Amino acid sequence: MKQRTPSLHRRLLPVVGLLALSAITASAKPPTSEVNTTGLAVTDDTVTVGQLHSATGTMAISETGSIQAEQLAIDQINAAGGVLGRQIKVIKEDGASDWPTFAEKAKKLLVSDKVGTVFGCWTSASRKAVLPVFEKENGMLYYPTFYEGLEQSKNVIYTGQEATQQIIAGLDWIVKEKKAKTFYLIGSDYIWPRTSAKIARKHIENVIKGTVVGEEYYALGHTQFGSLINKIKLKKPDVIYAIVVGGSNVSFYKQLKAAGITSAKQTLLTISVTEDEVLGIGGENLVGFYSAMKYFQSLDNENNKTFVKAFKDKYGANSVIGDVTQAGYLGPWLWKAAVEKANSFDIDKIAAASPGLELTTAPEGYVKVHPNHHLWSKLRIGQWGTDGQAKVLYESELIEPDPFPKGYQ
């Protein structure tokens, strides 16, 4: 008994502290005129934010996870007292997987609705379409996807990894573990896979001193990988480095398996497969292959257990959480932290307050905002099992985000 009492105390202490803290912030709610000097949609009780993803069209299947995670975070923040004592109201807009629509809706959220911030976008193309709108209207976007880098904006916080964070540590690991010397790079044909392959090639050739025996790109939605598989069989690379996205993944892995290229004989490392994709591909089709991500659902830490439980309680026991979903979840929390640090909803003040912000409650463990508006984060290597979950084999140190990497351009 004597042993239990203090531990109960210790467990209750943060709760009491949190209640007290929220009571203090609620009672000492700063007046709207002070925290909102630029005419955003902030009242004494509410603050309106926007959510801009594709609810329809080809990207809907990928973006649903982000929509859900952002909503979950907003609900949790509201339940804990909101932001500066104000409840968050969400205006949802559908980008419809169409880039001009993204630009239109972004403008609507910023100009007509005057939202405090926007959580949204998934593909690079949609981000590129809305970026000028955010810069012109001075809005703030929390962007969740791992992406190619080569970009930095005062008006965007990138909560996913930029390319070097995802690529370099992963390649180093596979070289160390598998003594790999030859690599075959395969990607979908657009800016993210091409930039990633460029960085990977520079690292392989200049740092690892290995060779790239093949580099090929296929149009988005491509489903016939027969000739590619023949080339792979001919070149026999130590590692297949895959950056294939979307629906193509399903055919790619099924055809690899059908051709006898399985993890028993072949090492494959991908940076484009998360739990969400595995749901479509089927765990049995890529069992034993590796993914390099900053987050896996199976991560073993207290933050993540709480997050996974809350997510499954809300969206069903069968739902899965991928890297981008987790990064989406970080958005509202980082925004809340920035607003509270700045003690203001003004975009300029949030942008200035963001660098240096830390989030110790992140499901991925710990993140910190870099002055370039990207996050410091770790890289993990997961090995896929038949159940569609990854076993985490490796975890790097915190990696500094470097969207304009010297020597890799």
Add this chain to the structure above:
Amino acid sequence: MIFFRTLFKTKGEAISFAVFVALIAIILPLALPIFRLNLVGKYLSYGFVAIGLVLLWGRCGILSLGQGVFFGLGGYCMAMFLKLEASDPVSTSIQTTPGIPDFMDWNQITQLPWFWEPFKSFTFASCAVFLLPGLIAFIIGWAMFRRRVGGVYFAIITQAIALILSLGIDGNQGFTGGRNGITDLKTLLGWDIRTTGAQYTLYFLCVFLLLASALLAKYIINTRFGRVLMAMRDREDRVRFSGYDVAMCRTFVFALAAMLSGLGGALFVLQVGFMSPSLVGIIPSIEMVIFTAVGGRLSVIGAILGCLIVNFGKTAFSEAYPDAWLYLMGGTFIAVVMFFPDGLAGILDKSGTLKAKLSTLGTGLMKKLKPAESAEKASAAVAEIPKTAEP
């Protein structure tokens, strides 16, 4: 007066045109905030394609499922000029090679490609906006109409061209910006196109050019040439036997429709601020046909109203019901087909006979103002053909 008569056959037509002018040039600019007006401007830029489709599809009976190609070409010509202007060495100093568009730098291109060079000139770019689509349409049209390719086969070929172009743009991202398109366009000859004042100016420029194009189309329709086009649609062989160069007439209309689409694309870029391959491919090409079908493929004003109505519906539904709006749009299309069956009958009506009079959504509203545009005119044109042409 004679000119006026050529444009407007009846008083009703003139009145409906005047009402339309008042709507887009006076009522909407006064009633809507600039953000919404800018959207209307975007919808109206599709109106150029719709005018082209009225001429091509409604009057000539040639269904093109590739008008997005020409819209895209015009748009890309304008976007290339604007992008070069936005890529001065100072604002791109962070790049490995300053002074070239950012996406080229990301793709390890160190020198501006030769075909980008002429787009440094505004005169060249603004001529290319309609001359390039016109030229390409002329080549395609000439090659196909010479060989008497028509109907479904023509539609399939135009669709294939749309696919080729969008894949070509996607696959050459170092030269074209790829899937992301050409983004972050800022100024036109030093004039910031993103300010409120600029957006008003561009809107009225768009309205002015659209009305001019609409009048041009109406003029063509109501001249003797327009009647020959209609006769060709209904009885191609008779017109050919009586000595008209069917292929050349059709090529001309196809090229004209392409030039109008290119102009629309350029105005789209100026008002929206970027261009992407998602506006070039099959889906936008078909969407533009839908706008025209909903509005009425025989009526110039109807088709433009079709663009406005469908796109306004899209915006309004998707803002109100972000999860269910596509079903609402689909439901609306079905409702249009059910309640204005003749408006969409043209798609199925291969023979091209004008059973449908004027009952399309846009013009259906003006039914009483406007007398029926009926088969008599077409048959009148055919009646000019001497009896000897009869086989």
